[in-house]
Amino acid sequence: MNGSKSNQAIKLLKATKVLFLFLVLLSCSKGEDSEPKEDETKDPVTEDPITETSISIDPGTASLLLEVKNQTDGATVPVYIALPPNETGPLKGVVVLHGSGGPWADEDTDNDGIADLCHVGEPSRQTREWRDLLIDQKYLAAFPDSYSPRGTCENEGDYKNPPLKFKISGTFIRNGDALAVLELLRNLVWADSKLPIVDPDNIAVVGFSDGGTAAISTVFDAEATPEDWVWKQSFSGEEYTSEIFPPVPLPSRGGYKAGVFYYAGAYHNGYYGSLCSSGKGIYKTYCNVLVHLPLEDPLTENAECLISTMEQNGGGNALVYRYEGLGHGFDGNDEPESTEARNRTIDFLREQLDN
Template sequence: MAQGARLLRLRKRIVWLTVVAIHLWAAHANADELVHFASAAAKPTPFQERNAQQNGQVLKALPGTTLNGYLTRPPGEGPFPAIVVLHGCGGLSPNVRKTWSERLSSRGYVVLVVDSFSTRGIKDTCGRLLADRVYDAYGALEFISKYSFVDPQRVALMGFSAGGIATLEAVQLGGAEQLMERKFKAAVAYYPNCSATNGDMAVPTLILIGELDDWTPAKNCQVMMAQRSGQGSAVQLDVFKGARHGFDSPGLKTGIEVHGHRMEYNAAAADQSISDVRVFLQHVFREP
């Protein structure tokens, strides 16, 4: 009996240690790691180079800026598909850095959230656009693609608000993407200002926006879709009824006014958009 009791206690302890180990492993997988990398060099376009040559000038690429980022990876060796994430004009929010990082990594994606502001000494860009963010995206792509646990052929770009604008600009057909050696596989833009692009994209693109968004109106995206030339990859626009700017952010349940615009969480729109993103990424990455 004594030996049987000891064996039972030993088995229980092994089970307990296994549970703890799994818990710690999962916690480590969802923990973000501070990393540093450079934005891509801003190269002159062929048009700019031709103009410079006609004027006897030589244009050089502008060096990139050192940036901070937060890397989150799922457990295992991979290689995994990956998502580069761009925050909004107000900087890193808990929704982008934590909620979305954990959500995506739990589904098997390596996630790199780019901090475009801290090393530049910027508080916000809500009154202007920061064109350099397109190069931030490609610098992040170059950086993350060198990890052995990342599949460099399956990296998507995802952005929110101003980060969504930068996302669309980064993958616009014939834009900065043609100057870059590495390419994104797909793009996801939450509530961007669609008037900043002509809608022709180099990669499959998903745009998610609220019907009642008074900061980046859904109408601009609908006009963009109607005026697209049809060149490039497929673009999917999802407009969520009754939803406003920031509808996916649980921290905005009571709603707030920012720079004269309403931001508010909408559970139904958030849940549907998350499902749409999951299906979209599974399709473009050819996942089962």
């Protein structure tokens, strides 16, 4: 992949979006108590990354593009937000973490098989479908973009392997995006009443493929980590430690209420230990999760190990659905099981968020 050309294309596109983003942010006035906290720039590993900044949104807003800052790598991440019409809330919220194709419409301008031009703010087909599905159920839906601010449109080419793989890691980078969006939603208020738009304790995270990997790390219970644990990953026999970050600390108000993983990359290359060796994996969730496993997906074997580790270590419960004859990415393949899985996801969200 031509990284220089990719970065130039992304920068050019971002320049075309500046006016739109400026107008969006201009319409979102900060509350009176919006002064930055003294600890806002402290070490993200040891300090709570929350800032108590309210963002006002006009009633009747259908969608908008905001930004959050990842406290691990400092990246400024675009977040597409859609609100159900004629609802005043407080709404339940769902954060959707995109797969390896990214959340936007994109183009392969140099015909190398890898998209290098991301239309930031223009939702992809899958983003549109999940937006419509969620707002139809009266949920606020949020879609962070973990790729374009880090120089790529999708998880392909050199981004499949270290060192660029670490730059968009679903294990220890993208979970920081998800937790930053969680706090963003908790800080949204209606411009006229200053009342919260989102119920702060009823927000779920849904992830697909690489986004499922990120969702797995987002709901990890870091308190389960042994004191002498070393955060590391291994690729092709080489072990990495200095490039690997520890889990992002949860906000003081806590994490997500529930998680949904679609055909996630669950191995994490040893980050949570050897998941397929009994007693050697430390993975544990702080909430209940729903797992969709297509049985023809090569990632499913490791996902089964993750589920076994969860059952062994306790924590949240896992509801697992297995799909015969389907492979990776079936949510976007117009299969009958795609509709079935979406209905099961909505049922799970209702059970977890609405009670």
